[in-house]
Amino acid sequence: MLYRETGQFKTSYAADAAVFPILQDRIGIAAILAFAFLAVPLTLPDFWISAVLIPILVFSLAAIGLNLLTGYAGQISLGTGAFMGVGAYACYKLTTVFPDANIILLIVLSGLAAAALGALFGLPSLRIKGFYLAVATLAAQFFLSWCFVRVPWLYNYNISGAIEVPTRTMLGVPVTGPNATPVTRYLLVLAIVVGMTWVASNLVRGRIGRMWMAVRDMDIAAELIGIRLFRTKLIAFAVSSFYCGVAGAMMVFLWFGAAEADSFNIDLSFRVLFMVIIGGLGSLTGSFFGAALIWGLPIVLRSLPDALGVPIRAATVEHIQLMIVGALIIFFLAVEPSGLARLWQIGKQKLRVWPFPY
Amino acid sequence: MRVTHIVLGLALAAAPGLAAPAHAQDSIYIPLLTYRTGPFAGSGIPIANGMHDYLTMLNERDGGIGGVKLNIEECETGYDTKKGVECYEAVKAKKPVIMNPWSTGTTLQLIPKASVDKIPILSMAYGLSASAVGNDFPWIFNPPATYWDGLSMIFKYIGGKEGGLEKLKGKTVGFIFFEGGYGREPIPLLEQFAKDYGFEVKMYPVTVQEMQTQSAQWLGVRRDRPAWIIMWGWGAMNPTAVKEAAKINYPMDHLVSVWWGGSEDDARPAGSSAKGYITLNFSAVGANFAAIRDIQKYVVDKGESQVAAKDKVGESHYNKGIYNSVLIAEAIRNAQKLTGRKVVSGEDVRRGLETLDINAARWSQLGLPEFGAPLKVSCTDHNGHQATYLQQWDGRKWVKVSDWVAPMTDRVQPMLDAAANDYVSKDPAWPKRTEPCDRSS
Numbered sequence: 001m002l003y004r005e006t007g008q009f010k011t012s013y014a015a016d017a018a019v020f021p022i023l024q025d026r027i028g029i030a031a032i033l034a035f036a037f038l039a040v041p042l043t044l045p046d047f048w049i050s051a052v053l054i055p056i057l058v059f060s061l062a063a064i065g066l067n068l069l070t071g072y073a074g075q076i077s078l079g080t081g082a083f084m085g086v087g088a089y090a091c092y093k094l095t096t097v098f099p100d101a102n103i104i105l106l107i108v109l110s111g112l113a114a115a116a117l118g119a120l121f122g123l124p125s126l127r128i129k130g131f132y133l134a135v136a137t138l139a140a141q142f143f144l145s146w147c148f149v150r151v152p153w154l155y156n157y158n159i160s161g162a163i164e165v166p167t168r169t170m171l172g173v174p175v176t177g178p179n180a181t182p183v184t185r186y187l188l189v190l191a192i193v194v195g196m197t198w199v200a201s202n203l204v205r206g207r208i209g210r211m212w213m214a215v216r217d218m219d220i221a222a223e224l225i226g227i228r229l230f231r232t233k234l235i236a237f238a239v240s241s242f243y244c245g246v247a248g249a250m251m252v253f254l255w256f257g258a259a260e261a262d263s264f265n266i267d268l269s270f271r272v273l274f275m276v277i278i279g280g281l282g283s284l285t286g287s288f289f290g291a292a293l294i295w296g297l298p299i300v301l302r303s304l305p306d307a308l309g310v311p312i313r314a315a316t317v318e319h320i321q322l323m324i325v326g327a328l329i330i331f332f333l334a335v336e337p338s339g340l341a342r343l344w345q346i347g348k349q350k351l352r353v354w355p356f357p358y
Numbered sequence: 359m360r361v362t363h364i365v366l367g368l369a370l371a372a373a374p375g376l377a378a379p380a381h382a383q384d385s386i387y388i389p390l391l392t393y394r395t396g397p398f399a400g401s402g403i404p405i406a407n408g409m410h411d412y413l414t415m416l417n418e419r420d421g422g423i424g425g426v427k428l429n430i431e432e433c434e435t436g437y438d439t440k441k442g443v444e445c446y447e448a449v450k451a452k453k454p455v456i457m458n459p460w461s462t463g464t465t466l467q468l469i470p471k472a473s474v475d476k477i478p479i480l481s482m483a484y485g486l487s488a489s490a491v492g493n494d495f496p497w498i499f500n501p502p503a504t505y506w507d508g509l510s511m512i513f514k515y516i517g518g519k520e521g522g523l524e525k526l527k528g529k530t531v532g533f534i535f536f537e538g539g540y541g542r543e544p545i546p547l548l549e550q551f552a553k554d555y556g557f558e559v560k561m562y563p564v565t566v567q568e569m570q571t572q573s574a575q576w577l578g579v580r581r582d583r584p585a586w587i588i589m590w591g592w593g594a595m596n597p598t599a600v601k602e603a604a605k606i607n608y609p610m611d612h613l614v615s616v617w618w619g620g621s622e623d624d625a626r627p628a629g630s631s632a633k634g635y636i637t638l639n640f641s642a643v644g645a646n647f648a649a650i651r652d653i654q655k656y657v658v659d660k661g662e663s664q665v666a667a668k669d670k671v672g673e674s675h676y677n678k679g680i681y682n683s684v685l686i687a688e689a690i691r692n693a694q695k696l697t698g699r700k701v702v703s704g705e706d707v708r709r710g711l712e713t714l715d716i717n718a719a720r721w722s723q724l725g726l727p728e729f730g731a732p733l734k735v736s737c738t739d740h741n742g743h744q745a746t747y748l749q750q751w752d753g754r755k756w757v758k759v760s761d762w763v764a765p766m767t768d769r770v771q772p773m774l775d776a777a778a779n780d781y782v783s784k785d786p787a788w789p790k791r792t793e794p795c796d797r798s799s
Contacts, residue, residue: 051447159546159777160539162466167787178470258467260539314434315394
């Protein structure tokens with residue numbers, strides 16, 4: 001009744017091709033953005049901002065990165081964690097060399113470093129496909145993890161092998177380091193994530209995105225209609241790694257505050273892959289859903305007994321939480337194998353015909 | 359589909375109720391970051407029990423400290439840095455007076471936050487060695503000894519057995535370590551020793567994935583045949599290493615571990631073949647102390663402890679947990695004395711930690727005579743560099759085989775100063791110490 005496009009006429013191609021062609025969608029997205037930019041910083045306690053929302057946004061961006069590669073271009077990668085690490089270490093090195101440079105600029109530049117390495121490790125994708133490609137990217141994961149430990153130059157010869165984030169300011173306000181307030185860091189992360197999501201949504205709807213999807217659906221057919229496979233796949237690897245690299249740099253600079261090589265291990269790669277699969281392959285909205293579910297659900301479950309006043313021990317809660325999250329993942333995938341994004345889409349379809357379904 | 363909606367609805371409905379519950383102002387809040395799950399649970403469980411049970415005993419026996427109840431709460435980290443930081447953020451709102459990260463990775467992340475949030479960090483004999491320098495790290499404490507102290511004590515022991523460290527010339531010393539901040543910490547001093555005494559160091563790093571299958575590392579040991587092996591392991595890595603060493607018939611009395619490899623559960627799985635395995639330790643083993651008998655009476659017998667069996671009370675790592683809690687309790691007591699307030703804050707406890715002075719008489723007063731070496735912390739020295747002793751596995755239990763061994767402070771201190779200076783100079787915005795210094799009470 002409320003969510004209906006009847007009477008909304010498109011009079012130009014631009015209006016027809018808009019990201020959000022329906023008025024209600026535009027209102028919805030504006031409301032979400034207003035909520036995220038204004039209501040959240042004003043109302044939510046620090047714990048929610050720094051331990052829940054910042055991680056979810058960072059992981060969303062990483063999931064978008066992997067989704068561009070796996071969901072849109074059809075190339076499986078298990079190297080996400082390592083590419084995030086490349087971004088983090090690159091940003092660390094950059095800020096050591098240019099201490100006065102704007103930190104947002106450095107975070108974006110470190111994405112470029114990750115993109116270069118990602119393209120390099122994407123080279124085998126021309127000849128290797130499917131599971132075999134997954135194994136090849138696994139090699140990238142292990143090689144880069146090894147580098148983070150064994151190349152002391154990367155962490156400035158620090159004895160403990162960790163990278164520590166120095167304080168950097170923007171317009172006199174500390175944005176990284178211990179003095180940066182959660183709200184400042186949150187707004188910065190949010191701005192970067194929103195901006196890059198907007199770029200990604202235009203990318204996948206444009207020529208490059210269509211090339212990716214053609215390659216994903218059938219690479220021989222794509223080649224026959226004149227798409228250069230090699231270039232398309234490499235672009236996918238580079239763009240995907242760029243997103244992951246920025247996410248990694250944000251993870252260390254705007255969330256952790258310090259990191260060691262182990263922060264970027266294979267578990268991180270798998271975690272992001274789960275987010276993509278549960279959220280929905282080939283959907284940007286799904287990346288946010290997946291990140292929110294995989295990161296947010298355990299936190300909600302962990303704090304439930306405390307909030308309800310049930311005295312359960314921390315370790316027991318942890319065990320139960322693992323079981324519930326595992327069961328829910330299977331449940332969601334069984335109900336809708338295409339992920340949460342598909343559920344969202346079905347919901348919107350139903351809403352369109354409500355209250356007179358047919 | 360309906361079920362999905364119900365689940366989602368429940369999840370959403372639950373969300374707003376999750377704000378931190380209000381805390382009573384008449385208690386002192388002490389969160390404990392523990393890990394009873396995951397591959398490090400083997401080491402984490404006895405320590406968590408020791409910490410929890412001693413503080414609970416103070417609540418039950420004395421009604422807390424200075425008449426103020428302690429509000430003890432565990433947060434499960436699984437030894438995962440991300441979860442550790444999440445726990446920190448979660449408990450921060452409840453105004454903890456002290457944090458015990460129990461993970462070098464988490465400690466490194468909390469160090470810069472401590473001075474901002476005004477919560478002191480007690481990383482007992484782990485964490486960043488350089489944080490012993492109180493002038494640069496006023497909020498971080500790592501008594502009773504740093505890893506560099508530990509390594510120097512191991513070398514004192516080796517020197518004693520070899521008849522002088524010069525005798526190591528031309529020999530090989532193996533170093534098997536957990537591949538991470540914790541395991542890498544002693545390497546600079548080890549390399550310095552190698553240069554000074556002319557021996558060769560062979561490194562055997564063990565990653566988290568390899569912890570339970572160290573065949574590659576021990577194959578290397580078989581090939582290199584090092585005269586001594588020094589171990590820096592944690593969790594499932596320790597028992598595996600001891601078993602592998604026994605399997606290749608390595609002389610066990612030449613395998614020396616830092617204090618974190620000194621749990622019964624590290625040696626027991628290898629049984630009698632682990633006989634001779636040596637580790638450092640800084641707290642006594644056994645339950646024959648008045649305070650530990652009180653723990654049994656007030657906590658374990660009442661079913662308030664999580665120990666699997668009664669005989670676990672008094673084991674090596676359990677007692678290290680007690681040691682940690684004794685430091686917390688003494689710091690709170692000092693803070694109450696210094697401020698005259700009963701309900702103390704993180705700032706007060708920082709002052710209490712800086713005036714820690716547990717001499718032999720005080721250990722006896724606590725019902726723990728000879729439990730640890732006398733410990734004294736000062737404003738400049740947040741560590742104490744106290745002596746530790748060596749214990750040897752006799753096939754069934756740990757036996758003390760040395761007196762208290764003092765570290766080579768002359769070798770360690772310059773390195774600490776250099777490392778602290780290095781840490782601080784990397785961040786021009788690192789805060790200068792403004793906290794005044796209290797006289798020891």
